[in-house]
Amino acid sequence: MTIDIVVLPGDGIGPEVTDEAVRVLDWFVQHRAVPLRMQRRLFGSAAWAAERSTMPDATWNAIMAADALLFGATGSLDQTHIPPDERRKGSLLRIRKGLDAFANLRPVKAQPALAESSPFKARTVAGTDMVIVRELTAGMYFGTPRGVETQPDGTRRGVNTHSYTEAEIARAARFAFELARTRRGHVTSVDKANVMEAGRLWRDVVTEVHEAGYKDVTLEHMLADNCALQLGRAPTRFDVVVTDNLFGDLLSDCAGAINGSLGMLPSAALSAPREDGRRRALYEPVHGSAPDIAGKGIANPLGAILSAAMLLRWTANAPAEADALEAAVQAALDAGARTADIAMPGETVLSTRAMADAVIAALDAGLSEAVPEKRFAG
Numbered sequence: 001m002t003i004d005i006v007v008l009p010g011d012g013i014g015p016e017v018t019d020e021a022v023r024v025l026d027w028f029v030q031h032r033a034v035p036l037r038m039q040r041r042l043f044g045s046a047a048w049a050a051e052r053s054t055m056p057d058a059t060w061n062a063i064m065a066a067d068a069l070l071f072g073a074t075g076s077l078d079q080t081h082i083p084p085d086e087r088r089k090g091s092l093l094r095i096r097k098g099l100d101a102f103a104n105l106r107p108v109k110a111q112p113a114l115a116e117s118s119p120f121k122a123r124t125v126a127g128t129d130m131v132i133v134r135e136l137t138a139g140m141y142f143g144t145p146r147g148v149e150t151q152p153d154g155t156r157r158g159v160n161t162h163s164y165t166e167a168e169i170a171r172a173a174r175f176a177f178e179l180a181r182t183r184r185g186h187v188t189s190v191d192k193a194n195v196m197e198a199g200r201l202w203r204d205v206v207t208e209v210h211e212a213g214y215k216d217v218t219l220e221h222m223l224a225d226n227c228a229l230q231l232g233r234a235p236t237r238f239d240v241v242v243t244d245n246l247f248g249d250l251l252s253d254c255a256g257a258i259n260g261s262l263g264m265l266p267s268a269a270l271s272a273p274r275e276d277g278r279r280r281a282l283y284e285p286v287h288g289s290a291p292d293i294a295g296k297g298i299a300n301p302l303g304a305i306l307s308a309a310m311l312l313r314w315t316a317n318a319p320a321e322a323d324a325l326e327a328a329v330q331a332a333l334d335a336g337a338r339t340a341d342i343a344m345p346g347e348t349v350l351s352t353r354a355m356a357d358a359v360i361a362a363l364d365a366g367l368s369e370a371v372p373e374k375r376f377a378g
């Protein structure tokens with residue numbers, strides 16, 4: 001059965017890195033007969049420029065009908081000319097909510113070849129292998145009331161609401177425990193139960209879900225500020241980290257430093273299984289549009305390429321191909337392929353395209369089969 005992928009390159013470096021992820025997926029279509037059909041669609045600033053709509057109906061309908069989305073990045077510095085309603089209509093948050101993609105997996109695995117690129121000591125990061133499960137469809141990003149109001153004295157007040165229902169917490173917790181069972185059986189639940197009521201509820205519900213059905217998994221609770229510290233101090237202590245939408249956003253960027261660049265991190269956002277057992281899914285690198293380097297052809301495409309590997313695993317049900325792609329990324333890095341963000345002084349710096357070429361060359365060489373034990377956690 002053909003798997004329909006909608007490709008949304010987006011802004012800044014989004015199109016640059018997504019082109020390479022598509023090229024790599026095409027390799028699998030051609031060589032391994034993974035039946036993917038990819039169609040590219042405009043949304044956001046690019047769609048506004050072309051069609052005066054940030055989310056043309058045809059794009060939204062394609063998103064809703066697709067088996068998965070491959071997303072680049074959103075975030076144009078110059079959106080002031082787009083009316084606020086239109087900006088919301090074409091937003092990534094609307095897509096995540098529309099798919100009900102509540103479980104956002106952000107794997108972080110230390111690449112031995114990048115030990116020197118990390119700002120942390122090699123002995124600190126060596127062996128790091130964790131997945132952050134970020135709740136993606138509730139919390140501070142979606143709570144109401146929200147907005148900016150003018151107070152009686154004429155000054156403004158900005159409001160966002162950190163809101164979680166029991167059901168929203170419980171499904172994220174269940175996902176994390178299930179995932180931990182396929183890994184090292186350890187979950188760290190991260191909150192601010194010491195100051196936030198919704199944080200207290202988070203801790204209580206995660207504990208209840210654990211008691212009710214996951215006693216075989218080890219659960220620890222950690223305050224979010226301490227977690228930010230421990231990600232730099234002792235990242236190997238983490239297996240599965242489950243946390244809310246806002247903390248998950250911040251902590252995954254912290255974890256981006258482990259390999260020296262946010263450009264290395266992939267993600268998958270998954271819905272609950274539908275009636276046919278399949279999950280809606282959105283695959284995107286963790287990084288944004290990186291306006292500081294956009295248009296230069298120097299962005300690191302590995303976060304996008306590793307997101308494509310997650311697509312092979314979670315949507316295409318092709319775990320061997322996902323393993324092969326992750327191993328090819330590792331082989332390219334082991335052979336010295338570096339974009340500017342992960343290069344050390346004196347190392348040859350590759351363009352975005354050349355880095356993807358190095359991954360494809362590793363796939364061609366079949367290096368992937370030679371290192372099956374070096375799996376990237378997903």
Ligand SMILES: NC(=O)c1ccc[n+]([C@@H]2O[C@H](COP(=O)([O-])OP(=O)(O)OC[C@H]3O[C@@H](n4cnc5c(N)ncnc54)[C@H](O)[C@@H]3O)[C@@H](O)[C@H]2O)c1
Pocket residue numbers: 013017072073074075076077092261262263264284285286287288289290291292293298299300301303341
């Ligand atoms: N999922 C997304 O689409 C997403 C994620 C984060 C930020 N954003 C948006 O992106 C815009 C820029 O935000 P920002 O600068 O704070 O975050 P960013 O993630 O775009 O960039 C942060 C830093 O990491 C570097 N970087 C990021 N990706 C890289 C890559 N692939 N290769 C090499 N270096 C890379 C950038 O050059 C920059 O120095 C904002 O509009 C923000 O809202 C979008």
Ligand SMILES: CC(C)[C@H](C(=O)O)[C@@H](O)C(=O)O
Pocket residue numbers: 074075092093249286288
């Ligand atoms: C672009 C932005 C809305 C997004 C977020 O905050 O979720 C990004 O930072 C991310 O990490 O995916």
Ligand SMILES: [Mg+2]
Pocket residue numbers: 249250253286
């Ligand atoms: Mg972020």
